[in-house]
Amino acid sequence: MQADRSNASHLPGPTHSPILSSFATGPRQDVGTIYELRTYDVKPAKMKEFQDMVNKNIHLRTAHSEMIGFWSAELGAMNKAFHIWKYDTFAHRAAVRKAVASDKEWQGKCISVILPFLDKQNMEIAYLVPWCTLGSPPKEGVYELVTYQMKPGGPALWGQAFKAAIDAHASKGYSKLIGVFHTEYGLLNTVHVLWWSESPDSRAAGRHHAHEDAKVVAAVRESVRFLESQRNMLLIPAPFSPLK
Known part of the structure; x- marks a missing residue:
């Protein structure tokens, strides 16, 4: 059985309440830009070596995508490194991650060296x-x-x-x-x-x-x-x- 559509044009359409919160999901996703927030817990005896190694080689990583900032915790936590990276879209991040994984100089000079210095890594994706x-x-x-x-x-x-x-x-x-x-x-x-x-x-x-x-x-x-x-x-x- 088919529904009678002859009066469909006269029926009121669905109504949608306006989004009242400026925090709403829609506006964030429309912007597209995402931020990756990374926190590394560094072994206490290795903090200085970690900092020196990253300082020496970070240019190899920033050649692939934009770093917003890189910090070490002074108060409120110990032996933590916190850094923020910016990506245009999720597809952009995926492409960068693929390129970074294939970058033999970055992988050899930094990643393979600093991984033994770390106790734990944490990553979040966020919007402004x-x-x-x-x-x-x-x-x-x-x-x-x-x-x-x-x-x-x-x-x-x-x-x-x-x-x-x-x-x-x-x-x-x-x-x-x-x-x-x-x-x-x-x-x-x-x-x-x-x-x-x-x-x-x-x-x-x-x-x-x-x-x-x-x-x-x-x-x-x-x-x-x-x-x-x-x-x-x-x-x-x-x-x-x-x-x-």
């Missing part, structure tokens, strides 16, 4: 949130990576409150916002926020002022209703890091 562009520091300094594990439900649940808390800090200049990354592959509902400060002491002073700022306190109180946990690391940029 739609309301954030990648920033740059005014001069060399230190970085703070704050990782928030939000409650399940995604940005439609917690996105606006989270943005308000970040904006409250950034608008007063307590630290300079570099980027807000929302994980797409890895532990879901995770947001990494990267800040720049001139020094650890200026970061401490900014944090002190933020805790006395009524606007910041109110925004944070609203946001933490959706928070499961958070942690931070103070990061020192490597000599070759584009973000210093």
Whole structure:
């Protein structure tokens, strides 16, 4: 039996509610650009050798794709290296990974040497949130990576409150916002926020002022209703890091 379609044109079509959260999946994917966030746990006795080896040979790797930054943890963790890589699309990343695996000089001079130095590797794929562009520091300094594990439900649940808390800090200049990354592959509902400060002491002073700022306190109180946990690391940029 066929359905009567004679009046189909007079029937109302499906309606779609507008996406209210600027954190929504659509805008992120429309942009296309993805960021790979890598964390290496280095054996304590091998940290200096690891740093020296990467410093000497990293140009072989950056010949294949763009590095955003490379840091070592100073506070909040020990013997960790954290780095961010930028790709235009997933297909671009796949092509780069294939080229890197075939690069005999990179594999021989660096990868085969540093792998025994590592205890563990972790990788996440993330988007910059739609309301954030990648920033740059005014001069060399230190970085703070704050990782928030939000409650399940995604940005439609917690996105606006989270943005308000970040904006409250950034608008007063307590630290300079570099980027807000929302994980797409890895532990879901995770947001990494990267800040720049001139020094650890200026970061401490900014944090002190933020805790006395009524606007910041109110925004944070609203946001933490959706928070499961958070942690931070103070990061020192490597000599070759584009973000210093």
